[in-house]
Amino acid sequence: MTQLVQSLNQFNLWDKSIELKRNEYLSTKGNTDTNLYFVISGSLRLFVVDEFEEHTIRFGYKNNLIAVLDSFLNEQPSDFYVQALKQCELKVIKKSKYMDFIFSSKENIKMWQLILESFVLQQMERERDILTSSPIERYNRVLKRSPQLFQEIPSKYIASYLRMTPETLSRIKKS
Numbered sequence: 001m002t003q004l005v006q007s008l009n010q011f012n013l014w015d016k017s018i019e020l021k022r023n024e025y026l027s028t029k030g031n032t033d034t035n036l037y038f039v040i041s042g043s044l045r046l047f048v049v050d051e052f053e054e055h056t057i058r059f060g061y062k063n064n065l066i067a068v069l070d071s072f073l074n075e076q077p078s079d080f081y082v083q084a085l086k087q088c089e090l091k092v093i094k095k096s097k098y099m100d101f102i103f104s105s106k107e108n109i110k111m112w113q114l115i116l117e118s119f120v121l122q123q124m125e126r127e128r129d130i131l132t133s134s135p136i137e138r139y140n141r142v143l144k145r146s147p148q149l150f151q152e153i154p155s156k157y158i159a160s161y162l163r164m165t166p167e168t169l170s171r172i173k174k175s
Helices: 002-010 069-074 095-102 106-132 135-145 155-161 166-174
Strands: 016-020 025-027 035-041 043-049 054-061 081-084 088-094
Touching (some): 002 095, 035 054, 035 095, 043 155, 054 155, 106 135, 135 166, 155 166
Antiparallel strands (some): 043 081
C-alpha cells in the first residue's frame, strides 16, 4: 500500500484534501461514496447501525487508505457510516481517476490486487475471530495485529469492533 500511495503522491493524482472535525461524518447510510481516501492525520471508524446498536466494522488512521468499500465497488448507496473520531485531514481521489491510474500499468494492477487480497484476508480473519474466539483471544490477536489501534482509537469503539462491552474490554486490559 505504501508504494501505491507514493505513486499517487508522485503523480499528484489526489483531487483534493478535506478536513473533518471530531465526530463529523465523512459518509452516512444511504449515500453513494465512490471516493478513496488517504488519512494524513486523525482517525475514523466505519460502522453500521441496527435497531439496537452501532457495530464498528473498521478503522482508519494515519497512513491508511479508507473507503466506503461497498459503495466504492458497486457504486450503489451504502448501509455504512464513516465518522471522524479525531480531527482528520484526508486526501481524496475519485474512483474514475484512481481506476485509470490502476489500469495504466501491470505493476499498478498487481498493487491493487495485493491490497484487495490483503483486505479480504483481514476481513476473513476478523470474522473467524468473532465467530470462534473468546473475548481475550480476540483482544490479543488485534493487539498483536494492530498495536497502533490502541493508541489511536477510544476503547468504547475498540470494544464494539471486538464485539464486547466496554466493561469486558476494560477487564481484559487490566488482566
